[in-house]
Amino acid sequence: xxxxPKTLFEKVWDAHLVRPQTDSTPAVLYIDLHLxxxxxxxxxxxxxxxxxxxxxxxxxxxxxxDHSTPTTPRNSLGIIPVVDVQASAQLDQFTQNxxxxxxxxxxxxxxxxxxxxxxxPEQGLTQPGMTIVCGDSHTSTHGAFGALAxxxxxxxxxxxxATQTLLQYxxxxxxVRVDGVLADGVVAKDIILAIIAKIGVxxxxxxxxxxxxxxxxxxxxxxxxxxxxMSIEGGARAGMVAPDETTFEYVAGRTYAPKGADWDAAIARxxxxxxxxxxxxxxxxxxxxxxxxxxxxxxxxxxxxxxxDGRIPDPDAQTSVxxxxxxxxxxxxxxxxxxxxxxxxxxxxxxxxxxxxSRIGDLRQAAKMIEGRKVADSVRMMVxxxxxxxxxxxEAEGLDEIFKAAGAEWREAGCSMCIAMNxxxxxxxxxxxxxxxxxxxxxxxxxxxxFLASPLTAVASAINGHITDPRTLLVPEMA
Amino acid sequence: MEPIKSLQGRIAPLPINDIDxxxxxxxxFLKTTNKDGLGKxxxxxxxxxxxxxxxxxxxxxxxxxxxxxxxxxxxxxxxGSSREHAPWALLGMGWRAVVSTDxxxxxxxxxxxxxxxxxxxxxETHRQLVSLAEEDPTTEVxxxxxAQMLTLPDGRKVTFPIDGFSKYCLLNGVDQLGFLLxxxxxxxxYETASPQRVNTLA
Numbered sequence: 001x002x003x004x005p006k007t008l009f010e011k012v013w014d015a016h017l018v019r020p021q022t023d024s025t026p027a028v029l030y031i032d033l034h035l036x037x038x039x040x041x042x043x044x045x046x047x048x049x050x051x052x053x054x055x056x057x058x059x060x061x062x063x064x065x066d067h068s069t070p071t072t073p074r075n076s077l078g079i080i081p082v083v084d085v086q087a088s089a090q091l092d093q094f095t096q097n098x099x100x101x102x103x104x105x106x107x108x109x110x111x112x113x114x115x116x117x118x119x120x121p122e123q124g125l126t127q128p129g130m131t132i133v134c135g136d137s138h139t140s141t142h143g144a145f146g147a148l149a150x151x152x153x154x155x156x157x158x159x160x161x162a163t164q165t166l167l168q169y170x171x172x173x174x175x176v177r178v179d180g181v182l183a184d185g186v187v188a189k190d191i192i193l194a195i196i197a198k199i200g201v202x203x204x205x206x207x208x209x210x211x212x213x214x215x216x217x218x219x220x221x222x223x224x225x226x227x228x229x230m231s232i233e234g235g236a237r238a239g240m241v242a243p244d245e246t247t248f249e250y251v252a253g254r255t256y257a258p259k260g261a262d263w264d265a266a267i268a269r270x271x272x273x274x275x276x277x278x279x280x281x282x283x284x285x286x287x288x289x290x291x292x293x294x295x296x297x298x299x300x301x302x303x304x305x306x307x308x309d310g311r312i313p314d315p316d317a318q319t320s321v322x323x324x325x326x327x328x329x330x331x332x333x334x335x336x337x338x339x340x341x342x343x344x345x346x347x348x349x350x351x352x353x354x355x356x357x358s359r360i361g362d363l364r365q366a367a368k369m370i371e372g373r374k375v376a377d378s379v380r381m382m383v384x385x386x387x388x389x390x391x392x393x394x395e396a397e398g399l400d401e402i403f404k405a406a407g408a409e410w411r412e413a414g415c416s417m418c419i420a421m422n423x424x425x426x427x428x429x430x431x432x433x434x435x436x437x438x439x440x441x442x443x444x445x446x447x448x449x450x451f452l453a454s455p456l457t458a459v460a461s462a463i464n465g466h467i468t469d470p471r472t473l474l475v476p477e478m479a
Numbered sequence: 480m481e482p483i484k485s486l487q488g489r490i491a492p493l494p495i496n497d498i499d500x501x502x503x504x505x506x507x508f509l510k511t512t513n514k515d516g517l518g519k520x521x522x523x524x525x526x527x528x529x530x531x532x533x534x535x536x537x538x539x540x541x542x543x544x545x546x547x548x549x550x551x552x553x554x555x556x557x558x559g560s561s562r563e564h565a566p567w568a569l570l571g572m573g574w575r576a577v578v579s580t581d582x583x584x585x586x587x588x589x590x591x592x593x594x595x596x597x598x599x600x601x602x603e604t605h606r607q608l609v610s611l612a613e614e615d616p617t618t619e620v621x622x623x624x625x626a627q628m629l630t631l632p633d634g635r636k637v638t639f640p641i642d643g644f645s646k647y648c649l650l651n652g653v654d655q656l657g658f659l660l661x662x663x664x665x666x667x668x669y670e671t672a673s674p675q676r677v678n679t680l681a
Contacts, residue, residue, distance in 0.1 A: 015673075018662065018666055019662065024643050026642065028662060030669050030673070032675075032676040032677065033679075043563075056666075058680065059681070060677065061679060067506075068509075068510050089512070090510050090511075104679050104680055127676060130676050136560070137560045137561040151560075152588075153562075154562075155589065155654070155655070155656075162659070163662070163666060165659055201558055202555035205584055206584060235558065256679070256681070301499065323496075325495070421507045438501070440502065440559060441501070441502060442502075443501050
């Protein structure tokens with residue numbers, strides 16, 4: 001008997017069908033892991049209460065506080081004070097909801113708390129072949145392990161809480177092939193910024209990406225997470241990387257990873273997940289890693305990106321009215337002129353953090369570049385670890401001391417200035433180089449202007465006080 | 480949820496591509512734990528001055544567009560975050576439908592679950608609607624959900640796609656949770672047949 005070759009996505013999808021799609025109903029998809037946080041869950045819990053429903057599988061659900069949490073230092077009692085009354089009430093309600101419904105939860109400042117997309121992989125909860133959802137569009141991050149992971153709205157949060165299932169139409173697939181070898185100073189963030197610049201912010205709508213090719217294979221798990229994280233910025237709800245030895249090595253031994261015979265069985269299952277040869281993809285896009293240089297955005301969506309030595313596009317050179325209008329509006333907001341270079345552009349803030357780039361590897365790279373150097377006097381640099389565990393690890397390695405000695409702020413774990421709803425934000429008109437994922441108008445604070453880039457570009461720019469090609473500041477050990 | 484069969488209303492233009500959910504409802508307003516008051520915060524940073532007054536340069540603030548209920552927006556409307564606060568805010572501001580050439584996936588899903596109709600039309604119809612809205616703010620369109628038909632003032636009718644299940648739920652005023660709850664037995668069978676992958680309580 002011959003079977004139809006399947007993609008990684010199709011294998012995971014098919015294995016989770018409680019009920020296939022019919023003419024009148026979408027597919028019913030079983031969810032292995034549901035991550036919840038304080039911002040997109042309150043109204044879902046309210047709905048459950050109104051209908052007298054329980055959480056079907058609290059043992060497949062995990063809560064953490066991250067979005068509206070301050071990242072300011074602990075007080076003398078070791079507590080991170082929440083001074084914002086509304087945020088405080090939201091966090092209290094989240095605690096109550098998790099308690100009432102029996103959901104394990106990592107409270108602010110506790111041992112394992114952190115950004116939801118950092119803690120899942122860190123705890124070994126994120127594993128190949130799983131379905132993972134969260135009321136957060138960057139849930140695509142977990143796809144780096146070969147899981148099908150995507151963001152959902154609050155109504156769907158209620159669906160999963162109550163039934164552990166979701167109604168979904170089967171998306172299309174897009175192969176995103178990146179072959180070649182990255183040059184020194186060019187990292188995973190540059191790959192994904194280049195892909196989004198190529199396809200645009202709506203280029204992946206309706207699709208699940210599978211990232212493949214030699215450049216993806218040679219990335220460690222953190223690099224793969226950075227790339228999958230920003231799938232949504234290309235319009236795709238999910239992005240996946242086939243699991244391999246790199247994946248297994250990362251997962252092995254983590255708190256929730258399978259142990260002993262279960263581990264062996266899991267590895268056997270996971271080895272069958274990669275897309276079959278000749279599996280069909282609905283679309284394909286390619287990128288040559290050999291030609292890639294550090295990338296940076298200049299506009300107000302993540303698709304408005306360019307090589308760091310480039311010049312800002314000219315609205316008058318755009319072929320469509322819509323593109324011209326969009327670029328005009330973006331440059332107006334950003335206070336930038338057509339055809340000017342970004343290198344040398346003075347900046348006010350550097351933010352190293354977010355679910356895109358706040359893991360220990362990101363912080364090690366950043367620390368290596370800034371060690372023995374100083375943040376420019378005119379720049380405020382914030383380093384925000386993605387989780388309490390990342391923070392402890394960084395401190396054990398002395399990275400915090402390196403950042404502080406350079407004049408950067410070392411903060412508590414959370415989403416921080418990526419979402420700017422927690423006290424960490426730009427002032428109107430300020431320019432920031434940010435390692436986060438969105439440069440939308442006001443995203444990092446009302447009137448704030450964001451350049452998205454890699455941690456290396458962010459640090460190099462912090463040192464010089466203006467946008468800098470990180471390849472000019474590489475230290476020998478980084479090569 | 481109230482059943483929606485059809486609606487008729489004035490159109491207002493916002494022909495900007497890639498309007499993201501941070502523009503529809505800025506993140507700083509997501510500290511709420513209910514759905515109240517989001518309408519006033521919809522498009523906040525485009526809509527209000529620093530002193531809280533209306534910005535004159537925001538087209539939806541023009542008096543002739545007050546009371547419009549069908550927003551004609553640019554391509555890829557609702558991209559960005561998964562916040563369902565976006566359709567809640569749009570509904571709170573008085574919008575019943577958004578017409579565009581394309582919607583971001585998560586936004587469209589969220590809108591359909593809240594009775595905000597995402598109406599996808601072709602480029603030419605879209606251009607025509609934008610022009611009509613800009614030239615004559617009294618322009619009305621009719622949207623017939625049952626027939627999946629949008630009727631322009633000149634009588635021209637264009638069909639729009641919507642998945643059958645969402646349509647059924649909207650026409651009958653039922654939400655999708657009820658359907659999922661009715662499948663409890665099948666979910667149980669799946670759970671019996673498939674080993675649990677992780678246990679967060681272990």
